[in-house]
Amino acid sequence: MALAAAATAALAVGGIAVTGGSAQAADVNIAKNPGFESGLSSWTCSGESGTTVSSPVRSGSAALKATPTGSDHAKCSQTVTVQPNSDYTLSAWVQGSYVYLGASGTGTTDVSTWTPSATSWQELRTSFKTGANTTSVTIYTHGWYAQPAYHVDDVNLMGPGGSDPGDPGEQVPGTPGGLTVPSTTSDSVSLAWNTVSGATGYNVYRDGTKVQAVSGTSATVSGLSPSTSYQFQVSATNGAGESAKSGAVTGTTKPSGDTGGGTVPKHAVTGYWQNFNNGATIQKISDVQNQYDIIAVAFADATGTPGAVTFNLDSAGLGGYTVDQFKADIKAKQAAGKSVIISVGGEKGTVSVNDSASATNFANSVYAVMQEYGFDGVDIDLENGLNSTYMTQALRSLSQKAGSKLVITMAPQTIDMQSTSNEYFKTALNIKDILTVVNMQYYNSGSMLGCDSKVYSQGSVDFLTALACIQLEGGLAPGQVGLGTPASTRGAGSGYVDPSVVTNALDCLARGTNCGSFKPSKTYPGIRGAMTWSTNWDALNGNAWSNKVGPHVHALP
Template identity: 60%
Template sequence: MAPKRPPNTRAAQAVPRGRRTPRRFVTALLTACAMASAGLIALASPAPAAAELVVNGGFESGLSGWTCSGGTGSPVTGPVHSGTGALKATPVGGDNARCSQTVAVQPDSEYTETAWVQGSYIYLGATGTGTTDVSTWTSSAAGWQKLTTTFRTGARTTSVTIHLNGWYGQPAYLADDVSLVGPGGSTTIPAVPTGLAVTGTTARGVSLGWTAVPGATAYDVYRADTKVATVTGSTAEIPGLTPETTYTFSVAASNSAGTSARSAPVTATTGPDGPTGQDPTGLPKRVMTGYWHNFVNGSTNLRLRDVPTSYNLVAVAFAEADRTRWGAVTFGVDPGLSTALGGYTDADLKADIATMHARGQKVILSVGGELGAVWVGDNASAAMFASTTTALLREFGFDGVDIDLENGVSPTYMATALRAIRAQIGTSLIITMAPQTLDMQSNQAAYFQLALGIKDILTIVHMQYYNSGTMFGCDQKLYAQGGVDFLTAQACIQLQGGLRPDQVALGVPATGRAAGSGYVPPGVVNNALDCLALGNNCGSYRPTTTWPGIRGAMTWSVNWDATAGYGLANSISAHLRTMP
């Protein structure tokens, strides 16, 4: 049967024959038309049209546009409900395999969300609606089953997050053809990023950059089909990779309207492990490090430029806590040192750093010290530490940062702060630590956990092999400080606990006056390095293996070494140059 035709509007409103339309009606009609043309009469706007708002709801572009918790989701080519792709997500432990997408919506509007699913205990829902968040589920879908739910947005809601998830301890679930239909938001999905390129590689990390996309507020970086980073700028550092391995990366742009498809992929090959590859920090394979005093304490007072080239790396001690802001650090030439050196200024220090760079030396800013109380224990203080430290590095020209907080560290938040600094400075950033011996006795200790947590960007750990007394070695035997056995048995704990050999250096006092206890002559340090690297010149303790990549030595301090004519640095640095 043919559908009924709508009434003939023109005929229904026609003027009966024989009657004329009054002139006042014509005049009023013409006036109204003119006013409407001039914008003086508000005409009702049509309601926003309903549209499909989900990006890549059929998973034809892998997981582009989607975020799955803990890497639990993956694209599959079968079984599918339609097309050639679907989602497979597997709950693991305490993770219910939640896959979500944020989309732009209109306030005070109706939406319908659907998905085709297969498996046991599968949920479909939406959060951030501004009214009542919704969810629907099925306990068992042996074949493809459609889930549907509806919601209305609040008066100020401009985006919602739709999600699918399974249930704890249940098998993997499948999903396809996810849909959200309703009025679209005012923001449009950003364009696909272009210009993705590899800007740097290390043994365990890759740096990426791309062209910024107008309207994008964040970017998702993928390694193959796994999202490995979300950043707000157009660069990213990807850590935790395997040396001498080729990886494929792509990037997608996002905002409140959703996420674009992924860019054209690029490949990157990581370098060889350890300092045998090209070290982006510019440090040599073997490193002699010394601390320079930004204070007066009875040792020799030195301008920074007076530090001899027997030191490859100099740590300026110390940046201190800014007591007005949690996590903030501050630094400048100490007034007492300035007076002792005849008016040494911040400008002089900056010029000296440039001079040292010209000689091939690196200079870093050490934070903390024995009395340092910089607190980095939450996200806000981590962000403050990162921003203030980065500003100081750039202002003075420092090559990196040294963490020397003898009052404890938070592995989680300090790692967050150091990664933020690395993201700003780049792969050339030097990151060192100077934990006390006690801090590195177990890889469960906070300092050790911090070192392992940033292993991919960590340069060197200069553990203090002094002021510690008798300690257990890696063979669970007690060793008194002050000999080859103490140095080798303590270094072994770090090496067996997960640090690479190029990340381990021996920290020793420059003279007997430089520390309360633990001083050893330079020859003992050289013997310990030979024992660790080559198995030669060991004491009663002989490691079960050797670590040829052992990095070098550190001393507290350059100033104390200067009082003894640089006997320690001259001896150890000369020995480091003879090591293979």
């Protein structure tokens, strides 16, 4: 096999030295973040090939997953301070095909070892002696070109720790401060605290017992009993150790049956949350900026049953975000007065509702997904066609199941709302009595007609106001109209506008001020607000969109 031959050649060059010897009693594991509990802290992976996952893991709550490509073997490495003329043993537990473990820069003979196939956790072990002037070595793992992803956990570099007289080395971080309880539900408590300099992670304690390890400065502890008080503390961690625990705070869960969900406010900001990694900031639901009132989870997945959908959290792509944490974060957002809904469709969505059977399947499956994850409603973002008759049937059936608090939003393209005879517009009017908001996408469209029959180019205040006017004059209530724009230039192919253009357009529609050349014949103080794709692109851009648009929406009359 050519691949095996290439691998053997690589090992011959590297100089395998596998030993069964044990480290001396005084030796310690000097690898930093050896179990990847603090994400990729201290590790660097080539070509952004690495991430951390919650399954499979050998111990703790995380492990490394690295994915080779045809031109990159997904090497993940870290440089460790060592002592000269000293013996070291390097080991790690791995899963996958053609997984390598090695050390370079030893000052003597660099070493590596590998396994051609580890279908379950398998330990790799090698050893080396440092040279007379060696003060650091690089330890690494990698896979092989064009092979599947591999996993690594519990990396150990056993030997005497190095020291540099001019460098005090990494210090144990300070104790976290500012621990608060922002919100609770009947079975969860959300926590937040201040950042600690030098910390790579934090441990969360409930009644003195460690229950979570997180990388950020917030956490949601779930699986709690209703109407019960708990004490919480946090500590900070890095490669040097763990700080003392913070002062304790008390969190009391709500009574059973109290979900904490709220009603959409009169003026609301909607943001789409990406259940995938496309280069924008990877977020948990708990990371979504507080300015967002409606969080639309993008996207539900089509099934083999016509009209039916399901939802699959991309835990691996989101750095090991677990389903339980996702559900708890939804509850925490609801406790804070937000609505979290499931979006159906998107650019690549293939859900089709074009007869009574598929309408029934849609309603039943969306309701099942809402029940499973705790979503408040559904967003219709079908960009490949929509049948108003059967989508109306589906949404009315869903409303009967979910009740009066159901949140229904839509995100049609500009072409879909040019006329009340369009299927999207007809659907919106058909369910006007149960519709929350239509957040039309004012992007990726080029020039379009406004309500005065003049042509307007995207990217201007006139484009937003003159096209919103079509919906307002076509039968939708002001509270059912929102302005959808990208959060950054990378959020859409075209149509990005500075957030000030969005706020000027809202002022024009609500107050008759800050208009461009087009000015509506009347004002619409009840205009619902604005939407963006996406909270992730917004976060990557420093939350510039939500920081500007959010407070403006919430201050509308």
